[in-house]
Amino acid sequence: MAPKYKLTYFNLRARGELSRLVLAAGGVPFEDYRIERPAWAELKPNTPMGQMPLLEVDGQVVCQSGAIARYLARETGLGGKSSWEEAQVDMFVCGVDDLITEFCDAFFAPDEATKEERTKALGPYVTKFLGNYEKLSGSEGHLVGSSLTYADLAFFVGMHDVLKHSAGALEKYPKLAKVVESVKDNKGVAAYIAERPESDI
Amino acid sequence: MAPKYKLTYFNLRARGELSRLVLAAGGVPFEDYRIERPAWAELKPNTPMGQMPLLEVDGQVVCQSGAIARYLARETGLGGKSSWEEAQVDMFVCGVDDLITEFCDAFFAPDEATKEERTKALGPYVTKFLGNYEKLSGSEGHLVGSSLTYADLAFFVGMHDVLKHSAGALEKYPKLAKVVESVKDNKGVAAYIAERPESDI
Incomplete structure (x- = not known):
């Protein structure tokens, strides 16, 4: 069962x-x-x-x-096809977790001034994050390998708030834009x- | 090779x-x-x-x-003997990672006042952490199962600073004290x- x-x-x-x-x-x-x-x-x-x-x-x-x-x-x-692929997938997922921590820290800031400061810091953080991920990503619409892994799903989760604030945020990152499309295409x-x-x- | x-x-x-x-x-x-x-x-x-x-x-x-x-x-x-055991091991390791984050946040605080505040908060955090881990731990000197996993190693890492500040910190936690001994006994x-x-x- x-x-x-x-x-x-x-x-x-x-x-x-x-x-x-x-x-x-x-x-x-x-x-x-x-x-x-x-x-x-x-x-x-x-x-x-x-x-x-x-x-x-x-x-x-x-x-x-x-x-x-x-x-x-x-x-x-969805974890990766070999132990080394699993490690790479895991690395991407952990990196998105760091990104989500930044967003949560801004959202749940103890006061307005801290919230403003942390929200402002998100911009450069996201830019660096996207630059790294574009450089490391595969070109077939997947961060690792040639089929969907939960690294792609994690990236998609991480992009939710980024794309909400700026719909064109992935224009300069063609490989990453393709990852988001692959995830959306999953039934x-x-x-x-x-x-x-x-x-x- | x-x-x-x-x-x-x-x-x-x-x-x-x-x-x-x-x-x-x-x-x-x-x-x-x-x-x-x-x-x-x-x-x-x-x-x-x-x-x-x-x-x-x-x-x-x-x-x-x-x-x-x-x-x-x-x-x-050292990851666990089944997928479910891996999940349990992973859970313990993540919990220790949270603990280490608390220690790092205190150690690398941006100023002395914040450092003092965060260091003070470590006490209650550690007490709650140890209570949870003692309750969840196996009784054979291992957090999960009956042989060494990296959950035991992670716990040992997390205890380094706790035991440095208070050598008797595990006196009330016999199962956890045994985990530390198991790790130390590994050649x-x-x-x-x-x-x-x-x-x-």
Whole structure:
């Protein structure tokens, strides 16, 4: 019997979206359980590390967004075709995680002045990030190899807010623009995105 | 022929130590290349993402500390015995990475007041961390399963500064104290530690 997956997180992309996209691209049905702060306050003491997202697989629980996404990528065959390819994919995913941390740090800044300062710093950060990724990316619409991996999905997640603020942000990065198109073309991803709730980050 | 490994990083534990320990525990010879800031300034523009640590395997390069450690754990058989065990190991490693981030944020604080504030916050953070890990840990001297994984090594790295500040920090956590002993008992780790240079963090 196919395992039963349940992903629990806030109604945010942030640290949950990559795992949702891996499941969607992998064509794996899952319970996309989104909770608000009061429900989280109740659940938190009974979680492994007091953190979300949480992944339940047939009732067994694991936390930490990176560990969850990597597990799901392995299970869906989106992790890379060899151990070295896995390392490269992992590197790209970690780099996007750094980018998402920058966005989250700006979004959840403790005060307006800090928020403004951090938001301003995002521009140069993104430019450097895109330059590196374009240079490292494969040219066939995939960051690594010649088929979809969760590195492409992670990049797509990372680009959400970048492209929202500046639709032409990838004009100077043809290989990366192609990666985004490859992800959008994936039927599972397209179906998921058509249905997903709106969220701030 | 066995692959040739070179790990390039500052003379710090921080983001490089876990990979060094994985190689040491795995009994894999490697070049432990430690560089100072001027050499790094020169090297930086020619690295994938302008970041260290860097791992070279027979001349091919990958960056991102997590991706490097996971790759080396796979190659040395220290990553977990099944995909689900890998996920659990990964979860523990990510949790330690969060802890190390707290320590690094305090150590590299932009000013003395921030440093003091962040250092003060470490105490409660560590207490919560240890409570979670003790609860989740296996009882055979290993966080996951019944043999050494790089989760144990990561925990050992995370405990370095905790135990330096308070040698009895694990007295109330018998399962975790046993994990530290298991790691110390590993011959490869012991030999590496006997030779490693001192560093602040």
